[in-house]
Amino acid sequence: MAALLKKPLKLALVQLASGADRTVNLSHARTKVLEAAKAGASLIVLPECFNSPYGTQYFPKYAETLLPSPPTREQSPSFHALSALAAEAKSYLVGGSIPELEPDTNKYYNTSLVFSPTGALIGTHRKTHLFDIDIPGKIRFMESEVLTPGNKLTIIDLPEYGKIGLAICYDIRFPEAAMIAARKGAFLLVYPGAFNLTTGPLHWQLLGRARAVDNQVYVAMCSPARDMSATYHAWGHSLIANPSAEVLTETGESEDIVYADLDNDTIENTRKGIPIYTQRRFDLYPDVSQGAKDDN
Numbered sequence: 001m002a003a004l005l006k007k008p009l010k011l012a013l014v015q016l017a018s019g020a021d022r023t024v025n026l027s028h029a030r031t032k033v034l035e036a037a038k039a040g041a042s043l044i045v046l047p048e049c050f051n052s053p054y055g056t057q058y059f060p061k062y063a064e065t066l067l068p069s070p071p072t073r074e075q076s077p078s079f080h081a082l083s084a085l086a087a088e089a090k091s092y093l094v095g096g097s098i099p100e101l102e103p104d105t106n107k108y109y110n111t112s113l114v115f116s117p118t119g120a121l122i123g124t125h126r127k128t129h130l131f132d133i134d135i136p137g138k139i140r141f142m143e144s145e146v147l148t149p150g151n152k153l154t155i156i157d158l159p160e161y162g163k164i165g166l167a168i169c170y171d172i173r174f175p176e177a178a179m180i181a182a183r184k185g186a187f188l189l190v191y192p193g194a195f196n197l198t199t200g201p202l203h204w205q206l207l208g209r210a211r212a213v214d215n216q217v218y219v220a221m222c223s224p225a226r227d228m229s230a231t232y233h234a235w236g237h238s239l240i241a242n243p244s245a246e247v248l249t250e251t252g253e254s255e256d257i258v259y260a261d262l263d264n265d266t267i268e269n270t271r272k273g274i275p276i277y278t279q280r281r282f283d284l285y286p287d288v289s290q291g292a293k294d295d296n
Contacts, residue, residue, distance in 0.1 A: 003162070003264040003268075004162050004163075004186070004187040004217075004264060004267055005161060005162050005187040005188075005262060005263065005264040005267060006160060006161055006162055006264070007160065007161065008263045009042055009043055009161050009261070009262045009263075010040045010041045010042055010043075010259060010260075010261050010262075011041060011043050011044075011188070011218075011220060011240060011259065011260050011261075011262055012037075012039065012041035012043070012044045012045070012257055012258070012259050013044075013045045013222040013238040013239075013240065013257065013258050014032045014033060014036055014044060014046050014047070014222065014257050015047060015222065015223055015224065015236060015238040015251055015257070015258070016028065016029060016032060016046065016047055016050050016224060016225060016255060017224065017225040017227055017254075017255050018047075018049070018050055018051065018052065018053065018224060019053070019227075020052075020053060022051050022052060022062060022077065022078070023077075025050065025051045025052065026051055026077065026078060026081040029046055029050055029051070029081075029085070030081070032255075033046070033085055033089050033091075033093065034085075034088065034089055035257060036091075036257050036259075037089035039257075039259065041091060041259060042092060042117075043091065043092045043093075043094070043158070043161070043164075043188075044089065044091050044094070045093075045094040045190055045192060045222040046093070046094065046095055046096030046222065047096045047192050047193075047194065047222045047223050047224040047234075048097045048110070048168055048169050048192040048194045048222075048223070049096065049097055049110070049194060049224065050095070050096035050097070050192075050224065051078045051096075051098050053230060053231065053232070054224065054230075054232045054234070055231050056141075056145050056147070057231075058099070059108050059147065060099075060101075060108065060146065062099045063099040063100055063101035063108055064076035064077070064078055064099065064100060064101065065101055065102075065103055066100050066111065066113070066124070069121060070083075070121070076098075078095070078098045078113075079113060079121075082095040082113055082115055083115050083119040083120075083121065084119060085115075086116060086117060086118075086119050087115075087117065087118055087119030089117075090117045091117055092114070092115070092117060092122075092158055093114065093115045094112060094114050094166065094190055094192065094222075095112060095113040095114065095115065096192040096222065097110050097111055097112045097127065097169075097192050098111060098112075098113070100126070105148075107148040108146050108147050108148060109126040109127065109147060109148055109149075109150060110126065110143070110147055110168055110169075111124060111125065111126050111127070111150075112124065112125045112126075112127075112154075112166060114156050114166065116158075122156055122157075122158075123156035123166060124154070125150065125166045125167060126149070126150025126151075126152075127143075127147070127149065127150055127167075127168040127169065127170070127171060128149050128150045128152075128153065128167070128171055128174075128177070129149065129170045129171050129173065129174055130143040130147055130170065131143045131169065131170040132144050133199075135198055139196055139198045139199075141196075141232075143170075151293070152293050152295055153167075153180055153181065153293060153294035153295070154166045154167065154294065154295055155180075155181050155184055155185075155186060155294055162185065162186070163181075163184065163185045163186045163187065164188045164189070164190055165177070165178065165180075165181025165182065165186040165188070165189045165190065166189075166190050167189070167190075167191055168191065168192055169191065169192065169193035169194055169195070170193075171191065172191045172193065172207045172208070172211060172221070173203075173207060175210070175211065176288045178211045178215055179214065179215060179288050180288055180289045180292045181215075181294075182214075182215035182216070182217050183215075183287070183289035184289055184292075186217060187217055187218060187262070187267060188217060188218040188219070188220060188262065189211055189212075189217055189218070189219045189220070190220045190222075191220065191221045191222070192222045193221055193222070193223055194223055194224050194234045194235075195223065195234070195235040196232065196233055196235060197233050199235070200235025200237065201235070204221065204223075204235055204237055204239075205237065205239060205247065205250070207221075208221045208239055208241050208247075209241050209245040210245070212241040212242065212243060212245040213244070213245035215243075216243040216244075216267065216270045216271050216274070216276065216277070217243055218240065218242055218243060218260075218262050218267075219240070219241045220239075220240050221238060221239050221240075222238045223235060223236050223237060223238045224236070225254055225255045225256075226254070235253070236251065236252060236253035236254070237250055237251060237252065237253065238251050238256070239258070240258065240260040242260075242266055243266060243267050243270040243271070244266075248260040
């Protein structure tokens with residue numbers, strides 16, 4: 001069987017604090033991404049809504065036009081900043097997510113862009129599950145008041161390394177998407193996400209470890225840093241879990257960069273020890289990866 005991860009990979013998650021000034025946010029992201037690249041990371045991940053404050057009231061103000069691609073600098077300063085940064089860092093870059101406006105339909109999306117080490121766009125994911133929750137006395141948040149959900153799952157090929165599955169925040173609660181990416185050969189599931197102070201302590205680490213153990217792949221979750229002066233308080237705690245669901249690294253709530261070295265032997269040995277990939281009973285239940293709507 002061909003290796004899922006063709007050669008060892010150093011992964012970095014950049015936990016950023018972002019404010020109201022997009023230009024400052026992009027400049028700050030550049031500084032931190034270059035720091036991660038200098039430390040040897042060849043795949044670098046930014047948080048959800050890294051270029052703007054997080055909240056339904058902010059999406060329209062900060063939304064950028066991405067289509068037709070490539071957009072002009074005026075339409076999407078973040079697209080061009082990320083493209084240039086990936087090339088400068090000579091690393092694959094998962095640009096967290098940014099608010100997107102589709103002018104033809106006047107719809108807003110929460111969108112992640114992935115760039116190659118040459119600065120080429122190699123993947124786009126629009127958040128497919130919108131964060132609509134109401135926990136009495138704790139938090140109410142309704143992304144669907146502003147956002148439209150994406151309509152495909154996202155698997156991206158990094159030619160030297162292999163495939164990654166990409167989804168955003170609330171998407172992690174839906175295990176089918178993770179299973180599909182893993183069964184189609186992903187060695188890593190990446191989730192830029194901004195859990196809050198209610199759901200973060202309950203489920204952030206649990207969900208990352210669950211997706212790892214379900215699928216015996218690496219999982220990366222990259223959060224914004226916590227800002228108690230903002231209207232939305234992110235949990236932080238960016239983490240990387242291995243295919244046995246061990247947390248390799250996890251930070252706290254402040255700005256930080258966390259790293260992990262990924263290798264194929266860890267995936268293979270995990271699957272040999274507990275061989276769920278040869279033990280599934282598709283005579284009893286369907287294989288959700290068959291007929292899935294993805295861009296692989």
